[in-house]
Amino acid sequence: MRLDDQRRSTNVEYRTGGGGGGGMRGGLPLRMRGLGLGGIIIIGIILLIMPANMRNAILGQIMGGGGGAQTQSVGDSAGSAACPAGQEQSCQFFEVVLGSTEDVWGAVVQQRALPSYGATPATYAQPRLVVFFGQSVDTGCGTATTDVGPFYCPVDSQLYINPSFYETMARRLNAPGDFAQAYVIAHEVGHHVQNLIGATRLVNQARGGPQENQMSVRLELQADCLAGVWGNRERADLSIDAADLQEALNAAHQIGDDTLQRNSRGYASPDSFTHGSSEQRMRWFRRGFDGGDARQCDTFGVRDFRQL
Numbered sequence: 001m002r003l004d005d006q007r008r009s010t011n012v013e014y015r016t017g018g019g020g021g022g023g024m025r026g027g028l029p030l031r032m033r034g035l036g037l038g039g040i041i042i043i044g045i046i047l048l049i050m051p052a053n054m055r056n057a058i059l060g061q062i063m064g065g066g067g068g069a070q071t072q073s074v075g076d077s078a079g080s081a082a083c084p085a086g087q088e089q090s091c092q093f094f095e096v097v098l099g100s101t102e103d104v105w106g107a108v109v110q111q112r113a114l115p116s117y118g119a120t121p122a123t124y125a126q127p128r129l130v131v132f133f134g135q136s137v138d139t140g141c142g143t144a145t146t147d148v149g150p151f152y153c154p155v156d157s158q159l160y161i162n163p164s165f166y167e168t169m170a171r172r173l174n175a176p177g178d179f180a181q182a183y184v185i186a187h188e189v190g191h192h193v194q195n196l197i198g199a200t201r202l203v204n205q206a207r208g209g210p211q212e213n214q215m216s217v218r219l220e221l222q223a224d225c226l227a228g229v230w231g232n233r234e235r236a237d238l239s240i241d242a243a244d245l246q247e248a249l250n251a252a253h254q255i256g257d258d259t260l261q262r263n264s265r266g267y268a269s270p271d272s273f274t275h276g277s278s279e280q281r282m283r284w285f286r287r288g289f290d291g292g293d294a295r296q297c298d299t300f301g302v303r304d305f306r307q308l
């Protein structure tokens with residue numbers, strides 16, 4: 001994977017400093033609002049490593065909220081902080097990868113080459129990526145701690161990541177590599193695309209019901225597939241090679257629900273899966289990567305969940 005000479009997105013914001021509070025956009029309430037944290041969609045480890053009480057609060061917020069997939073533009077006018085000293089390489093990485101997703105999804109949306117679940121965007125509204133270095137971050141979905149891992153907040157249309165997650169990936173999850181890291185961002189951007197096409201709303205409507213986990217799995221596998229579509233379309237520009245693909249597939253494997261559950265407690269319970277098995281995550285990423293067509297990422301159109 002090569003990042004030199006690529007366009008860098010200007011939609012990346014850096015937040016340094018301690019925990020919550022500092023660097024907050026003006027006027028955004030700290031309390032949970034709208035979808036609450038439950039609207040947050042994350043890469044895979046959250047429900048396993050999050051304390052049960054916080055998890056319940058999040059799910060409870062969703063069940064009590066009934067807010068649906070509202071999207072608000074919050075704090076767009078806030079200026080981006082500059083890249084922190086000593087972080088230039090990682091800033092380049094975030095800006096180039098996000099920029100490449102903007103190019104891909106801008107074109108795909110313009111071509112209307114996407115599945116649709118009641119919404120067909122005319123243009124691609126670019127999300128912002130907030131790179132934070134502290135222990136917690138204030139978001140339109142509430143305050144999140146670093147433990148949560150990277151996530152997308154549909155309320156403010158922003159992606160959040162603490163770069164320390166990449167160390168977690170490399171060391172604890174055995175998922176190293178720059179393209180594996182890029183896949184994480186592309187997956188979260190996939191959630192933004194899902195927000196634009198109505199998929200997020202479908203899943204939120206199922207919260208609290210018997211289909212909740214299955215709908216979550218459909219959403220997550222679709223985000224993996226959309227990440228694959230991005231990889232396909234950036235193959236030439238970012239010099240993505242076979243080793244890169246293996247990095248992403250390995251990451252998809254390592255963050256599969258069955259693998260995470262087996263590693264943490266020795267066995268897997270498929271009914272509790274929210275992101276899909278390792279095999280599913282690899283297969284859907286691969287599907288997007290091989291075909292490059294987001295319309296092939298219609299996980300919601302697979303009628304029998306067992307065929308997903």
Ligand SMILES: [Zn+2]
Nearest residue numbers: 041042043220
């Ligand atoms: Zn996700």
